[in-house]
Amino acid sequence: MEDFILLIYFLSLCVLFGFGIHGLVLLYYYHKTSNYSLPDNSMPEDFPKVTIQLPMYNEMYVIERLIRSVCNINYPKNKLEIQVLDDSTDETVEIAQKLVDEYRQKGYDIHFIHRTNRSGYKAGALKEGLELSTGEFIAIFDADFVPKPDFLLRTIPYFNDKEVGMVQTRWEHLNEEYSFITRAAALALDGHFVIEQQVRNKAGFFINFNGTGGVWRKETIIDAGNWQPDTLTEDLDLSYRAQLKGWKFIYINDFTSPAELPADINALKTQQFRWTKGAVETAKKILPLVLKSALPLRIKLESIVHLTSNIVFPFIIVVAVLNIPLVIIKNTIGGLDAYYNLMSIFVLASISTFLFYMYAQRAIHLDWRRRLLLFPVFLAGSMGFAINNTKAVIEALIGKKTGFTRTPKYKIESQNDQWKFKKYVQKKFNWTVVFEIFLTLYYVLGIAVSVYYLEIAAIPFQLLFLIGFGTVGLMSLRHALGK
Numbered sequence: 001m002e003d004f005i006l007l008i009y010f011l012s013l014c015v016l017f018g019f020g021i022h023g024l025v026l027l028y029y030y031h032k033t034s035n036y037s038l039p040d041n042s043m044p045e046d047f048p049k050v051t052i053q054l055p056m057y058n059e060m061y062v063i064e065r066l067i068r069s070v071c072n073i074n075y076p077k078n079k080l081e082i083q084v085l086d087d088s089t090d091e092t093v094e095i096a097q098k099l100v101d102e103y104r105q106k107g108y109d110i111h112f113i114h115r116t117n118r119s120g121y122k123a124g125a126l127k128e129g130l131e132l133s134t135g136e137f138i139a140i141f142d143a144d145f146v147p148k149p150d151f152l153l154r155t156i157p158y159f160n161d162k163e164v165g166m167v168q169t170r171w172e173h174l175n176e177e178y179s180f181i182t183r184a185a186a187l188a189l190d191g192h193f194v195i196e197q198q199v200r201n202k203a204g205f206f207i208n209f210n211g212t213g214g215v216w217r218k219e220t221i222i223d224a225g226n227w228q229p230d231t232l233t234e235d236l237d238l239s240y241r242a243q244l245k246g247w248k249f250i251y252i253n254d255f256t257s258p259a260e261l262p263a264d265i266n267a268l269k270t271q272q273f274r275w276t277k278g279a280v281e282t283a284k285k286i287l288p289l290v291l292k293s294a295l296p297l298r299i300k301l302e303s304i305v306h307l308t309s310n311i312v313f314p315f316i317i318v319v320a321v322l323n324i325p326l327v328i329i330k331n332t333i334g335g336l337d338a339y340y341n342l343m344s345i346f347v348l349a350s351i352s353t354f355l356f357y358m359y360a361q362r363a364i365h366l367d368w369r370r371r372l373l374l375f376p377v378f379l380a381g382s383m384g385f386a387i388n389n390t391k392a393v394i395e396a397l398i399g400k401k402t403g404f405t406r407t408p409k410y411k412i413e414s415q416n417d418q419w420k421f422k423k424y425v426q427k428k429f430n431w432t433v434v435f436e437i438f439l440t441l442y443y444v445l446g447i448a449v450s451v452y453y454l455e456i457a458a459i460p461f462q463l464l465f466l467i468g469f470g471t472v473g474l475m476s477l478r479h480a481l482g483k
Contacts, residue, residue, distance in 0.1 A: 002329050006339065009322045012315040013346045019312050020349025022305055023356035026199050030359060033202035038250065041157030048159070050152055050215075051081040051135030055125045057118070059143035060092045061411040061422065062260070066143055067099045071108055074149045081135050082110040085125040087118045090423075120229035121404030122211075127227040135218065142212040144260040144409045146174065151257065155215045158250045165220030165247030166239070168197065169213045172256035175412045181268060181475075182261040184378045187357060187371065189261075194253065194360040196306075201251040205302040206243045211235035213257035220247050231285060232404060233278025240286045240303070244293060263412045263419050265475045266426040269388045271407040276310045276389040280396035283307035313393055316386040320439060320465050323458070324446040331453040353379070376464070384468030387432045387439070420479075427480055436473030440466060 052070055056063060070082060082103075086096050093114060100112040113129060120127065130138065137159060141147055155167045170193045176186040200207045209216070211233075221227070224242035231237045243249060262268040290303045330340060354375060361368035395402065408424035411417065419425065443466035450458045 002333055005322055005325055005329065006336070008318060009326055010339075010343070012318040012322070013343065015315045016312055016319065017346050017349045019305065019309055021352050022309075023195075023352040026195055027352075027355060027359060029199045029203040030195060033199065036202045038158070038252065039161075041160050043153060043157050044160065047076050047079045048137060048156065049079050049081065049135045050075065050137045050139060050156065051083060051129075051133040051218075052139045052141065053083045053085055053126060053129050053133075054141055054143070055085040055087075055122050055129075056092065056096075056143045057087045057122075057406050058090050058092050058424065059088070059409060060090060060095055061424075062143050062409045063092055063095050064099060065146060065411060066141065067096070067103070067110075069146045070141065071103050071106075071110070072149055073147060073151055075152045077107055077109065080109060080152075081133065082108060083129045083133065084110065084112045085129045086112065086114045087116075087121075087125055088114075089116075120227075122406075123227040123229040123234035126234075130218070130221060130226070133218065137215050138218050138221065139215045140212055141257075142259070144407075145212055146258045147213070148255075148257065152215075154252065154255045158252075159215075159217060161248065163246075163248045164250055165217045165224075165242050166209050167215045167250045167252065168207070168209055169252050169255050169257045170194070170197070171210065171213055172258040174258050174260050175263065175414070175417075176261065178261070178263055178412055178415065178417075180374075180377060181265055182263055183371075183374055184381050185261045185268060187361070187374060187378045188382075190364065191357045191360045194363050195356060197251045198253045200302065200306070201249065205299055206240060206306065207249050207251055208236045208239040208306075209249075213259070217247075220245075223247070231278050231281035232274050232402075233282050236279060236307075237282045237285065240282070240290070240307075244286075244289055244295075260409055260412060262407055263410065264408070264425060265472065265479050267408050269385065269432075269472075269476065270405050270426070272385055273388055273392045274405060274407075276313065277392035277396045277402070279307065279310050280393050284396070310389065310393055313386045313389040316383060317390050320383070320386070320469075321442075323462065323465070324442070324449055327446070327450055327453060327455050327458055331455070350379075377467075380464045380468035381471065382468070383465055384436065384470075384472030387435045387469075388472075391432055425479075433473050433476045436469045436476065440470035440473055443469065 054066060054070065067084065084096050084100055086093060097112050100110050103110045113132070115125060115128070126140070137156065139152065155169065158164055158167045171189055173182070173186045175182050177183065197207050220242050221238065224238055224245050227234055228237060262271055287304065287307055290300055330336065357375060358372055361371045365371055410419035410422050412419055443462055446462050447459055447466065450462060
């Protein structure tokens with residue numbers, strides 16, 4: 001049994017090490033491509049027709065903010081079509097219809113398209129809207145976004161290159177300083193956008209449309225097989241299908257699209273669950289196509305890492321569960337010093353992860369040092385989300401299908417804004433909270449065991465697990481109760 005535990009623990013650490021150390025690969029390309037810059041482009045003399053799609057479902061708090069900001073985009077009215085793709089079943093319908101009528105009277109080509117069956121969820125709404133659209137280009141904004149007035153002027157020029165099929169902008173955060181939850185979420189997203197998206201694009205790897213804050217060439221969507229609802233990340237799925245068809249993608253790091261971050265931890269867990277499960281579903285669907293393609297090996301390898309990175313979550317749980325038995329084995333069975341010395345190399349993965357987020361923060365924030373003080377909290381939180389996301393991974397691997405559960409938004413922009421007593425707050429929690437609380441208590445015992453055996457080096461990582469599971473579990477309970 002001891003040998004089995006040591007083997008499983010070692011193999012799990014190898015998986016985590018492989019994905020963790022990949023951050024150094026991206027940082028290598030970050031420096032290698034530092035002199036790369038996007039080509040200068042200007043708007044064509046004849047402005048192309050653009051359709052802006054606004055998919056939504058029950059967004060009564062943010063729908064007005066979204067529609068007014070979109071109608072404030074600086075672009076000729078006769079070249080702009082706006083589709084409000086509303087699948088709502090509550091007051092959002094009346095609010096959206098009223099706003100659409102208001103702007104139609106002002107001369108805007110804006111349409112209210114309401115569905116009652118939610119067939120295909122977001123992918124279905126986008127596909128139906130696409131069939132009715134008249135624009136050569138399709139811009140998409142989720143309900144939590146507030147696009148800047150010059151969004152189209154900054155993105156459309158890149159389509160002067162006829163091979164460009166999609167342009168994605170970096171997300172900016174409207175409420176980053178609201179709480180520890182929003183600050184941690186911002187740190188994670190900044191790492192994705194500033195390092196992953198930018199580096200992959202500059203180095204010639206595949207990137208993904210992030211579901212919002214970007215523009216598609218309509219021809220590209222159709223050529224790639226259109227929106228398909230068989231995964232929960234229809235954006236990632238279509239992105240890979242389009243790039244496999246040879247379309248170029250552009251990522252703009254120096255222009256942002258502001259958006260609201262989830263302030264409720266259960267809303268954040270819902271979002272993370274959908275993203276994690278959808279990514280694994282997409283990996284199952286797309287990886288065979290990638291491997292069979294004539295793409296260079298380096299692009300195939302990076303695509304494998306990109307599409308399968310969420311597989312780390314079950315291995316985080318394995319390491320968490322076996323860490324305490326490992327401490328006991330180390331202090332009761334001799335002759336394993338070489339094994340434990342070898343495991344010290346896995347610390348490099350943590351260093352790699354820290355450097356990854358350090359470079360991301362340093363690239364876009366003057367106060368990056370202050371922001372990095374949050375890194376231990378972020379790391380603990382990432383561990384705490386492992387149970388929620390492991391459930392997502394397992395469901396995707398076994399082929400269990402679930403509906404598209406959207407992330408509720410509450411128009412949280414300042415410290416004075418509140419969400420706890422608003423509609424859409426999730427007043428229930430699932431069984432994952434039980435496991436989060438159990439592992440919290442488990443690590444109270446684990447730290448006591450480490451203290452007993454004077455395994456001081458094990459305590460910092462055990463504290464991260466304790467804080468992570470404890471914070472996520474207890475906060476999930478509090479927020480479900482509206483506290």
